[in-house]
Amino acid sequence: MTELPSRRLLLVHAHPDDESINNGATMARYAAQGAHVTLVTCTLGEGGEVIPPELRHLTGPALGEYRLGELTAAMREVGVADFRLLGGPGRYRDSGMMGVSDNDAPDCFWQADVDEAAGHLAEVVLETRPQVVVTYDDNGGYGHPDHIQAHRVTMRAVELAAEAGHRVPKVYWNRVPRTVAEAAFARLQEDLPGLPFAKSAAVDDVPGVVDDHRITTEIDGTSYAGAKAAAMAAHATQVEVAPGGARYFVLSNELAQPLFTTEFYELVGGEPGAARETDLFAGLGEAS
Numbered sequence: 001m002t003e004l005p006s007r008r009l010l011l012v013h014a015h016p017d018d019e020s021i022n023n024g025a026t027m028a029r030y031a032a033q034g035a036h037v038t039l040v041t042c043t044l045g046e047g048g049e050v051i052p053p054e055l056r057h058l059t060g061p062a063l064g065e066y067r068l069g070e071l072t073a074a075m076r077e078v079g080v081a082d083f084r085l086l087g088g089p090g091r092y093r094d095s096g097m098m099g100v101s102d103n104d105a106p107d108c109f110w111q112a113d114v115d116e117a118a119g120h121l122a123e124v125v126l127e128t129r130p131q132v133v134v135t136y137d138d139n140g141g142y143g144h145p146d147h148i149q150a151h152r153v154t155m156r157a158v159e160l161a162a163e164a165g166h167r168v169p170k171v172y173w174n175r176v177p178r179t180v181a182e183a184a185f186a187r188l189q190e191d192l193p194g195l196p197f198a199k200s201a202a203v204d205d206v207p208g209v210v211d212d213h214r215i216t217t218e219i220d221g222t223s224y225a226g227a228k229a230a231a232m233a234a235h236a237t238q239v240e241v242a243p244g245g246a247r248y249f250v251l252s253n254e255l256a257q258p259l260f261t262t263e264f265y266e267l268v269g270g271e272p273g274a275a276r277e278t279d280l281f282a283g284l285g286e287a288s
Contacts, residue, residue, distance in 0.1 A: 007035040007281050010130035012086075012121065012154045014109070014146035015045035015094060016071035017235035021249075022141075022174045022207070023134060024078055024228030025221020026263045026280070031079035032224070035281075038128045039075065039083040040121060042150050043109050044068055047094035047102055049252035050237045058237065064090065067237060074234040078227050082128070086153075087120040095145045103145055110145040114152050121157035122164065129166050132280045133158060134265065137173040141207030158269065169284055171269030176260065177212040178203065184258035188248060192256065201255035216267040217277035225261040232259070 009030050013019045019027065019039050031037045044064030050056045058066050068089065075083045086092060095110035096102030103110050109117075125133070135154040140147025151173075158168050181203045188200050203209055221228060232249055233241045241259070242248040248256045265280065273282025 005036040008130040009035055009132045010038045012040045012135040012150055014042050014150045016067040017238045020074050020231035024231045025224045025261050026219045027080055028078040028224035028227040029221050037080045040086055042086045043092050043094045045094050047096040048238050051252050055237055070235045074231040077231040098145050109149050114156055117153045118156035122160035125161035126166055131284050132170045133168050134172045169270050172265040175208045175210050175264045175266045176206055177215045178209055179212050181206050181209050199255050201257045214266050215264050217265040219263045221261045
């Protein structure tokens with residue numbers, strides 16, 4: 001059996017692009033430091049709204065295939081070689097936003113049996129034996145059904161893996177502290193006249209914003225800001241990154257948001273390594 005690197009990180013996301021927006025700097029930093037970084041994406045994002053007019057003919061499976069190519073390019077930018085689709089490509093389809101008819105499709109991720117999907121993910125956990133797992137909170141960060149389901153599946157997979165012999169020492173949820181988001185949006189308002197976006201999103205449009213006391217961990221990814229911006233830009237069907245320093249981006253709603261290069265987390269499983277961690281692996285030895 002091939003010996004695993006001493007530090008191993010697993011991230012679980014709903015669609016291609018979520019990983020780069022939420023954790024692009026974190027992934028690039030740990031990959032550059034020699035950690036084994038594994039990304040599991042639960043759907044191909046077949047229901048995403050396409051930004052570039054020349055690509056709007058892509059829908060359904062064709063869009064999913066295209067977005068897999070974007071994901072491949074994005075992972076190249078952050079140095080992550082181990083990225084997978086939950087249960088294999090196309091196993092679970094994009095469920096669309098909450099309340100749309102796609103939520104009822106029998107093959108969509110929202111309708112998936114949680115234990116079955118968690119079983120697929122538990123296999124990855126048992127193979128890669130991560131000390132750290134990162135996913136969304138129980139509202140999926142902002143209420144998207146696939147994000148909520150990714151949370152449920154991840155937390156159940158951690159339980160199943162523990163029953164099968166690998167206890168994940170630390171589990172984190174993606175977060176953004178409210179004061180950081182407010183300050184970033186204040187800067188965005190000052191910069192808007194020079195940006196190609198006419199409108200600004202609001203603080204609560206950012207997934208995972210919580211009061212500052214919930215934050216346990218912050219990862220300084222400043223040195224990897226370029227890698228994160230490039231990874232986000234690789235998801236061109238879904239994300240437009242502003243030029244001139246890549247401090248902002250816009251999704252299909254045409255609302256500008258800050259691009260965070262320090263990324264924040266809430267530890268929800270395991271023991272903190274410090275009162276305010278600066279390393280997801282803080283407090284861990286050479287865990288097996």
